[in-house]
Every structure is written in C-alpha cells, then in structure tokens.
C-alpha cells in the first residue's frame with residue numbers, strides 16, 4: 611500500500627513552535643483512505659462559525675494549499691477518489707476537511723461520535739464544532755468488544771474499507787479518541803492522533819530529550835485532555851509499542867513536525 615504523509619494544517623506560536631496536522635492518504639484497491647483531515651475549505655471560508663476562537667489563539671495558519679483536498683489534487687487525485695476517512699477523533703483540527711470529500715464514509719468510535727453530538731461540557735463545546743460534524747448518514751461508528759491487535763485488547767477492524775485498517779481505542783484526549791493502525795504490507799503505521807504531542811514521548815528512555823518545546827507540549831496536553839489521568843498510561847503503551855516492535859511498527863502523533871518530516875523523507 612502506498613501511503614502519503616500530508617500536513618493539512620499548521621500552527622505557529624512562540625512557545626509551541628511550529629506544529630502540523632499530520633494526515634495519511636492511503637492508496638488502496640477501494641480508493642483513497644484518509645486518516646484525519648486537518649482543516650477544510652469551508653473552515654477557511656468561515657473561520658469564526660466553523661472553528662470558534664481557539665485555533666486563532668493557538669496560532670493557526672490557514673493555507674488553502676495545505677487542505678487535504680488541495681494536497682490530493684497536487685498528487686493527481688480527485689475528491690471523488692476518497693472513499694473512506696478514519697478519524698482519530700472529531701476535534702476541529704482533525705475532522706474539518708471531511709466535508710470536502712462527499713463520497714467518503716467517516717469512521718470513528720461510537721463514544722466519540724456521541725460526545726461530539728452531545729457537546730455536554732464547556733470544553734466539548736469549544737473542541738467539537740457543530741458545523742464540521744458530518745451527518746449521521748455518512749458516519750460508521752464502532753463499539754463493544756473488538757479483537758486483540760498490537761497489544762490493544764479491543765481493536766475494531768474497519769472491514770468495510772478492506773484489509774488493514776483498525777481503530778485502537780485510546781481515550782484520554784477526548785472521550786472516544788482512538789489511534790488508527792494501518793497495515794501497509796511493509797509494516798504497521800500507528801497514527802496516535804493527540805494521544806501525545808512530541809516525538810520524545812515514544813522514544814526509548816534517555817534517547818530523545820523533550821527540550822523546552824516537548825515540556826511545553828506536555829502542559830498543553832494536560833490542559834486539552836478530557837481525562838488527564840489517562841495521559842501517562844497512554845504514553846507508556848505507545849512508547850512500548852514503538853520501541854519494542856520498532857522493526858515493524860511506527861508510532862507517530864498528529865502534531866509533531868519532526869515525525870512528519872521523517873516519515874515524508876522515508877517515503
């Protein structure tokens with residue numbers, strides 16, 4: 611499977627530095643499968659209604675050239691080529707681009723879909739933007755027991771997409787957050803969404819210093835988490851997966867620029 615690593619949104623701020631919105635475009639026999647989407651064209655056209663105040667406060671840059679639809683056009687694909695979108699979660703910087711692909715079915719956990727529709731807490735009202743949420747008819751959600759995969763006991767196999775796509779429930783950042791595992795045929799890619807923010811989290815102990823940016827992003831992670839008590843355990847599981855199975859598993863997050871650039875160079 612050929613996989614393209616795309617940056618579909620950039621944030622720039624003095625303390626956090628430059629962070630990205632890392633999306634995957636996977637070429638499959640059943641069309642293009644996106645994992646996360648960053649911001650979309652409608653977000654750029656109507657920022658205040660679609661996104662609210664938070665992206666601007668976080669230093670969001672809104673470049674049309676970075677939207678998934680424009681990135682894919684640059685690779686020679688049409689919007690109709692995208693048949694499925696797998697969302698790690700439904701925050702504004704992950705689902706915004708979905709509306710640019712009207713033929714796509716959107717996959718996420720049932721818990722995440724319910725949380726995004728309920729917007730029950732003040733923080734959920736900020737993170738989940740009603741104008742971005744896809745209609746029920748385009749959603750496919752997953753719940754209940756799954757199957758063991760990569761150390762996760764209840765992985766959901768996304769069999770309507772075809773072989774090789776799984777949701778690995780990993781709540782904490784949001785109620786129904788999940789990592790997305792893709793079997794490329796040449797190893798596993800695990801897109802961990804916002805389950806961590808800096809590459810040092812999944813490096814072997816002592817190998818990669820977090821530095822100022824890494825330490826700052828851990829503070830941000832706590833502020834943005836729905837359940838901060840889960841953060842450390844999620845980090846441990848992902849670090850273990852990334853270090854102990856590194857010959858065939860690569861774990862990365864949505865917003866780390868270094869990981870994105872390394873995977874783009876790896877091709």
Ligand SMILES: [Zn+2]
Pocket residue numbers: 701703704804864865
């Ligand atoms: Zn995010």
